[in-house]
Amino acid sequence: MKAHLSIAATMFLLVSGGIAAAQDTVIVPSGRTVVVPAEPAPAPGAVMIQPEQQTIIREYVHRNPVASINILGLELNLGSKVPDTVELHEVPDVPYRYTVIDGQTVLIDPQTREILQVLN
16 A cells, blocks of 8 residues: 555656646647747836946946935835935936935936836
């Protein structure tokens, strides 16, 4: 009886492991074309910051540091709104602003005051 239980347990582990591994596997009949996106699509309404802009922003922020501020209750999440009392600093040739909150450099949309990206 113990042998039957051991065999059953072993088979269950093998089958369930196969199912887990199969979740990442796609089998396509021959002659079919499958298009897989290179990167996941951005969330609706998300701001896409181009690599050239990223470089400009990082270099400018590095050369022009500002004092860090603390804002009680503000979580540095994408989409969180920064209070109107927070001074936003301009980055030349980029439509976004930045500030430093809790030691983290934050990129902000000046129109909505929403956090677009945490740089550090």
